[in-house]
Amino acid sequence: MKKIGLALSGGFARGIAHIGVLKVLERNKIPINCVAGTSMGSVVGAFYASGFKASKIESITYDTKYKNLFDFILPKKGLVDGKKIENFFNNIIGNKQFSELKKPFAAIATNLTTGKRRIFDSGSVSKALRASISYPVVFSPIKIGKYVYVDGGLVDPIPIDAVEKMECSKIIGSDVSAAGMEMKHPKDLPKPKPKKGSFASEIKDTFIEMEIDSFNNYMDKKKMKLSFLLKWLLKPKRIKKFLGHKKFNPPDILKIMMDSVYVMSREVRRLSLENRKADVMIKPRLKGVGIFDFDKIEYLIKQGEKATEKALPKIKKLLN
Numbered sequence: 584m585k586k587i588g589l590a591l592s593g594g595f596a597r598g599i600a601h602i603g604v605l606k607v608l609e610r611n612k613i614p615i616n617c618v619a620g621t622s623m624g625s626v627v628g629a630f631y632a633s634g635f636k637a638s639k640i641e642s643i644t645y646d647t648k649y650k651n652l653f654d655f656i657l658p659k660k661g662l663v664d665g666k667k668i669e670n671f672f673n674n675i676i677g678n679k680q681f682s683e684l685k686k687p688f689a690a691i692a693t694n695l696t697t698g699k700r701r702i703f704d705s706g707s708v709s710k711a712l713r714a715s716i717s718y719p720v721v722f723s724p725i726k727i728g729k730y731v732y733v734d735g736g737l738v739d740p741i742p743i744d745a746v747e748k749m750e751c752s753k754i755i756g757s758d759v760s761a762a763g764m765e766m767k768h769p770k771d772l773p774k775p776k777p778k779k780g781s782f783a784s785e786i787k788d789t790f791i792e793m794e795i796d797s798f799n800n801y802m803d804k805k806k807m808k809l810s811f812l813l814k815w816l817l818k819p820k821r822i823k824k825f826l827g828h829k830k831f832n833p834p835d836i837l838k839i840m841m842d843s844v845y846v847m848s849r850e851v852r853r854l855s856l857e858n859r860k861a862d863v864m865i866k867p868r869l870k871g872v873g874i875f876d877f878d879k880i881e882y883l884i885k886q887g888e889k890a891t892e893k894a895l896p897k898i899k900k901l902l903n
Contacts, residue, residue, distance in 0.1 A: 586617065587614060587616055590754055590861060592621055592758045596877045597759040599627075600759045601628075601757050602884050604888075604891045605631060607895070613899070614902075617686055618631055621690075622691075622715055622716050622736045625711070625715040625716065629672070629711075630676065633708075634684075663723065669709050681705050688708075689704040690735070691742045692714035692717070693735055694732060695730075695733050697730070701732060706727075710725065715735045716734060717733045718734045719733050736760065743756060743860070755861060755863045757865045
């Protein structure tokens with residue numbers, strides 16, 4: 584029987600659509616023999632390779648409080664340290680090695696020293712995932728062995744040949760990184776919630792609070808006194824109120840940084856797919872869904888399901 588492999592792209596919150604892909608494959612008893620993932624695709628892929636059903640991964644997605652996974656630090660190498668999210672991976676799948684997973688699995692990261700791709704298929708799964716999702720500037724890079732790693736999407740947005748290396752002769756790709764950006768805006772896209780309560784807004788609020796605390800702690804440690812006016816100004820509520828004033832409209836730095844990397848990875852994706860083709864490529868309609876839209880879980884999963892249902896005739900032919 585032919586071995587079928589699954590290649591899951593990156594896409595941050597958009598990667599939740601991969602769960603819908605898995606749900607349809609399971610319902611139709613499509614056997615997946617190996618999995619490779621980049622960034623968010625590596626997270627979904629690792630959970631699946633650990634033995635979790637799609638419904639279990641969906642439950643984890645709904646139950647997770649994402650802002651609690653971000654341990655902000657004074658920006659040196661990134662805004663987020665990354666230890667919390669690595670602990671989260673360990674809590675979900677256990678402190679497993681790749682050899683302990685139920686299915687062959689590979690996670691893609693970028694070697695920051697050499698600029699080359701690293702296919703993680705041995706060692707600690709959680710550390711490999713931590714490397715694969717380390718979006719530049721947002722997450723601090725992680726050192727594994729003698730090298731430093733960041734997000735795999737910089738060099739390999741859809742790890743098709745990583746699946747080939749696992750000796751799976753037929754490959755299904757799920758592309759949420761940029762596939763939906765050129766498509767017509769779907770009418771059923773949920774209306775965005777007020778910006779104040781968005782995931783990105785909550786992250787920025789938390790970041791402001793933690794940076795102010797860090798500054799105050801530094802001043803206390805150095806035994807430096809602040810003027811009364813500066814103490815009065817350095818209150819999270821006042822700073823957030825000032826930043827939110829209609830006459831003060833600073834650029835959304837976090838969004839600009841992530842979108843810049845995102846645009847670059849789209850070009851890498853285009854070039855890589857010219858040379859490497861999946862037998863079936865699933866492309867959920869995700870136009871209008873941002874990389875921070877963790878409040879659209881239901882919609883993302885449904886779009887993953889719809890796109891996979893549409894691709895089912897081609898997928899079933901792979902079994903023949």
